[in-house]
Amino acid sequence: MKVLVPVKRVVDANVKVRVSADNTKVETANLKMAINPFCEIAVEEAVRLKEAGIATEVVVVSIGPKVVQEQIRTSMALGADRGIQIETDAELVPLSLAKILKAVQEKENAEIVMFGKQSIDGDNNQTGQMFAALTGMPQATFASEVKIENNQAIVTREVDGGLQTLSMPLPAVVTTDLRLNEPRYAKLPDIMKAKRKPLEVIAVDDLGVALKEHQTVLKVNAPAAREAGVMVSSVEELVEKLQNEAKVI
Template identity: 75%
Template sequence: MKVLVPVKRVVDANVKVRVNAEQSAVDTANLKMAINPFCEIAVEEAVRLKEAGKASEVVVVSIGVKNAQEQLRTAMALGADRGILVETDQELSPLSVAKVLKAINDKEQADLVILGKQSIDGDNNQTGQMLAALSGMPQATFASVVELEDGALTVTREVDAGSQTIKMNLPAVVTADLRLNEPRYASLPNIMKAKRKPLETMALADLELPLKEHQKVLAVKAPSERQAGIMVETVAELVDKLRNEAKVIS
């Protein structure tokens, strides 16, 4: 069974970001980049399926600038077998990303596509669902448990009321939630081995897809700074402020 795992290059989650001077995007100059944390969880789950003897190959794919090869090599150091980079400088919308991933999977014919539920830069939570719809495959989003038995996939997913368990036939699309697993650290020997693993690169134009701009970012602004709190002397004073100033109680 082949597993395809899309991964995205994003600013490291531990780095404090800032908006650029034009207020059009986050300024990424000289910032540390990393695999999107939810994508890393998806890679870990795919590697675990391979280690359990339920998957034969794990392929990671990324869409982005040439430097995204770094994140693909990291994914291969975590256990993926090979990588594919669709190189482009364009900022693609989730629908365009889903179309590109469908084109890649049409070629790869993976039995399972597992990806992070969202990226920490756009927070759209759309690509997995769109990919499933375009491909005509069943989907399980927000997965916290993934089990593969007898050619069928059982997924426990996070929902508002608690959890829901569903069973699907393959091929299928799964999006990984935070509680699915704890990603491993890449060891030095595996980092060295990853440098020799195959990494295919292609230009976005090579896929000959009819992509267009589906949305336009009008402005990006930093969140308002949190206002300092005040100290109160008594419970009565606290209640008075909550009632008369904050007006959160009656």
């Protein structure tokens, strides 16, 4: 069984981001970049399926310029068998990403396509669902547990009311939530081995996918700075400020 895992290059979650001077994007120059944390969880789960003898191959795919090979190599150091880079310099929206990944899936024919539920830059939470709709594959989003039994994916997912368990025939799409697992750290020998694992580079034009402008970013603003708090000397003063200034009581 083959597992295909799309991974995205994002600004490291521990880095403070800043908006560009022209307010058109988040400035990424000279910032530490990393695998999107939810994608890293997806890689970890795919590797665990392989270690359990359920999956036979884990393939990671990333869309972007040459620099995304860094995140592909990191994924292979975590246990993925090979990588695919879809080369493009364009800033793509979720629907375009889903169309490209559909073309990759048609080539790879993976039994499970495992996404992170969302990326921490756009926070759209759309690509996995759009991919499932385009391919006609059953999907389970926000997975907190994944089991494969009798050619079925049994997925426990987190919903507003608690937990929901779904059973789906393979091939299927799964998007991973935070509580699914805790990704491992790459060991030095695995990092060295990852350099020798196969990495295929495919130009986006070679996939024959028609991409369009689906949306336009008008402006990017940094969040408003929080005002400093106020120290109070007594409970009475606190109640007075909540009542007359904050007007919450």
